[in-house]
Amino acid sequence: MTASIDRLGRLLNLVPYLLSRPGIAVADAAGDLGVTERQLREDLQLLWLCGLPGYGPGDLIDMALDGDRVTITYDAGIDRPLRLRPDEALALVVALRLLGETPGMAQREAIDRALAKLERAAGADAGAPVTVGQRGDNDRLEDLRRAVEGRRALRIVYYTASRDATAERVVDPMRVLVVGGRAYLEAWCRQAGAVRLFRVDRVDGCVETGQPSAVPPEAHPVDVRDGVFRSTTDQPLVTLRLARGARWITEYYPCETVTEGPGEHWTVTLRAADLAWATRLVLGIGPDATVLGPPKLATMIADRTRAALASYGVDR
């Protein structure tokens, strides 16, 4: 969709929008429609020149522009918005289905009602060919959502995969996010003194502390637009050579680089939370992954493999 069509669509939409809100403040309308006040005023100027054939005073779109407020007094026949295009119907209908299928979601009943109405309004285009299935621990998510809504602090038992450790901590819930089908609790962690994202499937226990949540003003929501995993350059960069059977990890772990070949081998680099985590990852992948760097990781893998074999009483 080009910017030019955008403006035409906006103008055709503007008349019925204003028609249903006589006397609306220009600033409010601009905010609602996502344009600047100046842009909206330019749009209004242009509409004044449009109307029915004849294009005389009684034919042109007319409005009362009283300082900051506007009222359409003649609509020239564009009194209804255009029907939804297939892509618009798809975007709204599928989004509602995604909401409705999100575990722990409140207002499921309102979502279903809205979905039915939109499907009816979209007519033939509502048969959006998209089915949605989510997963998750409904009860746990619902508990967390209620804590967010009720602004209640929680004591959670949380498994930190990067350290392979489970610990209790008190958190002040901020919101629950579902990113890529996986649920996270965003909260102020009192121990860390920072905002953290906790994977809900790693919250092994959760009770209310009885205190209200106390999210400090410096706590800012995490930007998850590009995913949840934030690699930083201070995390060790791990280089692995993968045989065919281990290439699947490129779909499951965010790799910084993937180089194919020679032969069946791929060389990948990824940021590890720490080397102990990388050790568990590489050992878990098995013989199809070879560490190319850092050397310390290769040594850790070798030591751990030998130690593990020794604990089975096996030396080769």
Place this chain on the structure above:
Amino acid sequence: MSRSRTERLVNLVICLLSTRRFLTAAQIAAIVPGYEHDARDQRDHEAFQRKFERDKAELRDLGVPLETGTTSVFDSEPGYRIARGDYALPEVRLEPDEAAVVGLAARLWQHAGLAAAASSGLAKLRAAGIDVDQHTSLGIEPVVTVDATFEPVTGAVRDRQAISFAYRVPEDDQSTVRRLQPWGVVSYRGRWYVVGHDLDRGAPRCFRLSRMVGAVRRLGRPGAYAPPEVDLIEYVAGFSGPVERSGRAIVLVRQGRAAGVRRWAEEIAPGAAGDRVVLSYADPHWFASWLVGFGADVVVLDPPEVRQAVIERLRAIAAALPGGVATLEEVAR
């Protein structure tokens, strides 16, 4: 678009909405400001025709239902009009709680390709008189991303038109071209799939959208097939659904270590050599490779098939280590 062009197009829409008769291009040119030209001058006339064609295409892109036809049998040239009933969004009333969830739903795509479509759809609902509060929260915020092939694939499903695409799973060295009559797109566990009838395999197949390489091409004609009434979720889940953990293993876990194993424990019995932990598992080999990740902190006691699988895997890793296999004496040092 220049101001005059936008003005001309708005006037064209209003004109065609107001007429019951089909108006020919020449009639439109005589009515709507901006189309003035000398029809006897061939170059001028051709310039008008090009302009009018562009304008029609623009209206159709916007979703304006431009009707073509003749009003009477005596008309030699087809004309145009816009049927009000096809143009206008049908009456839709949303309760405040319904409008709130629609506003939230439109925000779902904020970070993805459908954001623009959702917000222009929402603008139309607002123009229909619905007030949407964009700032409500349901406590849970889904953030949805889609793959680049989402739009072409859903478009093909809607048009019931076969597609071809290059497809590659990480295990393959080359992509292969697949031909599919798509039945529907599925979001399952945060990943996007398309299910359909694979024209080369002659059977239903499921593809991950993220594994499609390059462009999706359309094949044959639209409306060429009717998707069967099947539960597409079941179809996708069948490939990656949950499996029953019927196996039971006993492992020895070092004190204070391997929290990642302990959290799946069904029973934990403390002991001098470590904690005896009971775990259930589905596939012994997958289970073994997971346990190997924890190294010497976890030793499988039972069953023998898992213990053996762990040992074999450790041996294979040791054999692949640079410098080969160490001896027990070296380990002991």
